[in-house]
Amino acid sequence: MTSTQVSHSLAFRVMRLCRPSFHVDTPLRFDPFDLLAGEDLFDDPIAASHFPRLLSTQSVNSKSNESDLTYRNRFLLHDPSDAMGLPGLLVLPQAFGAIYLGETFCSYISINNSSNFEARDIVIKAEIQTERQRILLLDTSKSPVESIRAGGRYDFIVEHDVKELGAHTLVCTALYNDGDGERKYLPQFFKFMVANPLSVRTKVRVVKETTFLEACIENNTKSNLYMDQVEFEPAQYWSATLLKADDNHSEDSVLTRETFKSPVLIRSGGGIHNYLYQLRLSSHGSAQTKVDGSNILGKFQITWRTNLGEPGRLQTQQILSSPTTRKEIELQAVEVPSVIILEKPFLVRLNLSNQTDRIMGPFEVWLSQTDSYGEKVVMVNGLQTMVLPQVDAYSSKDFQLNLIATKLGVQKITGITVFDTREKKTYEPLPDLEIFVDSD
Structure with a gap:
């Protein structure tokens, strides 16, 4: 608290309001x-x-x-x-204590008149100042306190949802008429720090078309936290499923858990709990994500309570996946026969998608003449080059290749290539496709 050079009749006293703690008597007892x-x-x-x-x-x-x-x-x-060692007694806080992000800061403020004269027409203001903003908590400008008698006081309570880390200042000011009629201005400052109660560490892994998000939540406070809600809110086009171990409970217990969801306990001083989510991207979202290069997965909403029920709430920043490479043209295999007969023609259905905002093509599609082993096991049956018409923006086109296999066993179709005849550009070949070739 800072002091001013002017002598004041009034002074602010600030006490933080928070839940009491359990009084623990001598815990070592014996029969x-x-x-x-x-x-x-x-x-x-x-x-x-x-x-x-x-x-x-x-x-x-x-x-x-x-x-x-x-x-x-x-x-x-x-x-x-x-x-x-719990005798049933509670103890009021003896110090200001730690304040954590996501909690509600509640303070009991008393303005005391320690002089022998009455203070009149008191305009009281209370606000929270941070590095980014100023939040007004109380302002009696429109209805000033009429008077505070000598030795008397005026009390009020302010609340603020803590949403920023770092230094905070509770600024209390009073503008009043002193006993001699002089108009005086009293500012007082009460500083406190806001710490982070939780550490949320995430890992993202992609397996084929499925993305897995692992979240590790660590308790940085000195009290146990009971997590009421740890919910992942997926971004647009994404869906999220929480993966849990199969407890093999009966049907009755499953219904009970759905009705009453017990909170997850994360113990004080570094206790952790892990969550695993399975994320899936819709087909429309897949194309749109690849076009705009967005890699936002979503964010967490976390709510908890302490031992005596004090609530807390946090929202994480957006969680990102690895950047999505933008492809103008993507070639995918839609349907491949499960069994192929040796030296008999078969069809492979493919899809060519345009992931740009302009018309692309026409295209030519062919199969390279040799593979990595120097011989061609699967060849085109007919014209070696297929011509495809233009494809509209964000559209796709299905087509079929007529192929023939010349060797038995498990083989690979390699080297299916797309060429843009207008742009004179060759795109990345389709990944190898495994097939099984059988005799008649």
């Missing part, structure tokens, strides 16, 4: 009978027969010592719940 018997007590039938008498004697002794002022019984375990 006195443990001093008389070990784990092998019941192995001896004679000793086991005296167990009820010893237990009743101990209970009588414990009752007789209830008024013992030496507190010899304060460590005795009279009830199983005593082992937790």
Whole structure:
């Protein structure tokens, strides 16, 4: 808090409002009978027969010592719940404490008149200042506080949803008439830091047409966090499915879990929990994504509560995949026969898609004459070059190649190439296609 050179009748006092914590009494307690018997007590039938008498004697002794002022019984375990060390009492916070991103900062502010004169027409303002913005929390300009008597005070509560990391300043100001009628201005500043409660680390892996997103959430606070919601909101054209281990529960338990969803506990001081999502891109979205080169997958919405129910909420930044390479023309195999007869013609259905915003083509499609082994196992049956007409923007065209195989076994169709006759440009060949060639 900064002080000014002018003497003021009024002064601000700020207290943070937050939930109390559990009061933990001496957690080390024991049952006195443990001093008389070990784990092998019941192995001896004679000793086991005296167990009820010893237990009743101990209970009588414990009752007789209830008024013992030496507190010899304060460590005795009279009830199983005593082992937790929780006597049922709560403790109010003794310090300002840590403030985390996503929480609601709630403060009780009192403006006190410590002079012997009445302060009148008090205009009070309270605002939060960060590196980026100023947020007004309270302003009594339109209805000033009429007066605060000598020794009196005016109290109010302000709240602010914390959405920025780093230094924050609670600025409290008062404009008032002093006892001698002088108009005075009182500013006071209360600084605090906002830390990040969670670390969210992500990994993206692409397997064929499926994208997997792994998220690791780590608790950076000093209290346990109960995650009410960890939801991934996919970007346009994407769909997301949360993958879970199969617990093999009964049908009743599945219905119970759907009705009541228990929160996920992430323990204090570095506890972690992992989530795995399967992402799929729609067919229209696939073409559009490749055109504009967008690699945005989506973002996480995370809500949680602390031990005593204080809520928190975070939204991550957009999660990105590896950049998408833009292709003007893409050639794909749509249908390939499962079994092909040796030296008999067969058809392979292909699709040529235009992923640009302009008309492309005409095109020529052919099969290269040799493969990597120096011989051609699969050849074109008929004209060696097929001519395709123009393809409109963001459109595609299906066509068929008539081929013939000359060798038995598992073979590969290699070297299917597309050539733009207008642009004089050859595009990347279609990846090899495996086929099985059988005899009659």
